[in-house]
Amino acid sequence: MLLPLQVDILYGPVNSRRLGKSLGINLMPGAYKLCSFNCVYCHYGWTKRHTFDASPFAEDLPPLQQVVKRIEIAARSALDFHYLTFSGNGEPTLYPQFAELVDEVVRIRNTYRPEVKIALLSNSTGLMRAEVRESISKIDFPLFKLDAGTEETFRAINRPAKGVSLAEVVAQLSSLRDINIQTMLVDGSPSNIKEGELEAYFQLLARIQPKEVHIYSIDRPVPHAQLLLVPPQKLEDIAQRGEKETGVRIKAFYARR
Ligand code: SF4
Structure with missing residues (x-):
């Protein structure tokens, strides 16, 4: 079964493998996924609302003041969390007032929870907008998706x-x-771990020079049946090889049994 959508603005705290206790902020509608990608592995399933422009869906997005109020209430409560994370039902940077909201979240965090960090899980497409790009340096842990080394695989996977x-x-x-990069590695059809593909991907990492790269594979049902999991040992091998070829720190994440 695919994951149900987040119906509210805040969700969790969820126990994240990478962030610890993370309070999620969902800026997208509660009734459907709104995203600029339609990834073959998306655990929310396919979407028909597939766009770089969220303005036609503005009525379904939570108003800025309501989002700010909910985050402020959570920050002032006894709720235990280490991260406030922009994530949710789609691509958070599609939110038209994303940059303004980042300023508000920083203000709330500094006032009530100076120890809490702010994270962003993004598919990277929002960076085409200057105001989104300028807000990234205010976020403690920005994590951007890069799943392919070639245009063809980018189109096939994302x-x-x-x-x-x-x-x-x-x-x-x-x-x-x-910045940090996260990469979903998949085999089957499509695959981003075949020879040639991996080399092209490593070349892009060498060019981007992120602080750190997180690689992982599918660990729950996906909408596209022809995808195969990349096993843990293979992930470790790819991480080691990638570090040698790029000089960038690469960590493999998978369920430890
Ligand atoms: S970017 Fe994220 S939310 Fe959007 S389709 Fe891909 S996995 Fe799903």
Whole structure:
């Protein structure tokens, strides 16, 4: 079974393998996934609302003041969490007032929870907007998706809405410092671990020079039946090889049994 959508603005805290206790912030509608990608492995399933422009869906998005109020109430409560994380039913940076909201979340965190960090899980496409790009340095842990080394695999795995190429995404990622990359590795059809594909991916990492890369594979049901899991040992081998070829720290994440 695919994961149910987050119906509310806040969800969790969830126990994240990478962030610890993370209070999720969902800026997308509660009734459907709104995303600029339609990834073959998305645990929320396929979406028909597949766009880089969220304005036609504005009525379904939570108003800024309501989001701010909910985060402030949580920050002032006794709720235990280590991260406030922009994530949820789709791509958070599609939210039209994303940059303004980042400023508000920083203010709330500094006032009530100075020990809490702010994270962003993004598919990288929001970086085409200047105001989103400028807000990234205010986020403690920005984690951007890069799942392919070639345009063909980018289109096959991420199925982007019209108008964005892998080349543009990589150009934007390369212009930022102190970012982290996350990569879903999959085998089967499509695959991003075949020879040639991995080399092209490592070349992009070497160009972007992120602080750290997290690689992982599918660990729950996915909408596209032809995908295969990349086993833990293979993930470790790819991480080791990638570190040698790129000089970038690469960590493999998988369920330890
Ligand atoms: S970017 Fe994230 S939310 Fe959007 S389709 Fe891909 S996995 Fe799903």
